[in-house]
Amino acid sequence: MQKYIDIIYNAYFGYFDYLKNEILYPSFLNYFWWLFGLSVFVWLLEIFFPWRENQSILRKDFWLDGFYMFFNFFLFSLIAYNAISNVAVELFNDLLGSLGVENIVAIQVESWPTWVQFLLLFVVADFMQWNVHRALHKYPALWEFHKVHHSVEEMGFAAHLRFHWMETIIYKTVQYIPLAMIGFGLIDFFIVHIFTTAIGHLNHANLRITYGPLKFVFNNPVMHIWHHAKHLPKGLNGVNYGLTLSVWDYLFGTAYIPNEGKNEALGFEGMESFPKTFWYQTIYPFHTKKNNENISQ
């Protein structure tokens, strides 16, 4: 038990020191300043080359989404995720140990060239995320959490990281075992993380970019705005689930871009009654779950 308490203590204070250093000492290997720099860069593009010219520079929910960005990228890790995940990994390894499994690594990638490792991690992780994202739309209990992301009404770069913290737990949990099996564990390759953050910012930006023929490989603002469209063809609970790569949607038939969708209404049915503030959006899924249970009883 003491071991787990130590892990929580070290995770919490270790991360606090890490965050403090990140903010105080800008460098090229620094998530905080990369996120800040990328955000300013994409925001400037939105200001100078807007797709929807009538959208305000400080669009609806700009500051709320900015807070989500900081919260999900840093604070949630500081408050809980770092400790939870370290304990979960230790428990998982202890469980494997008690079953006589010393190592779940199925493929040793360490001897491979670094760029191949990058590419493999990126493609495997992105495909898993595509599947998780589909599940977030398909299963009502998960959709309650994902509604936060879909409650954005005016798209801009900061909407990228507007999501419920439970999504971090769901995505990372589902990804952990397959990535550990190819020897990646919980580590993130810095360059992959920065690249996916940049594409994610651009997907939500008020910019008309499609990357030409590369649109069949990379997700883009025109494709992703349809993911947020309020009105979809009957019977579909989602389209264009891609995060960084669009290729999965083309391969599995979930791509849908009927037109550019520049002024398409965004959101979901009944969002008028969806909470408008961070705190109420955070507790909302837990309430609806309770309400549904009460109804079904």
Ligand SMILES: [Zn+2]
């Ligand atoms: Zn979605």
Ligand SMILES: [Zn+2]
């Ligand atoms: Zn989105």
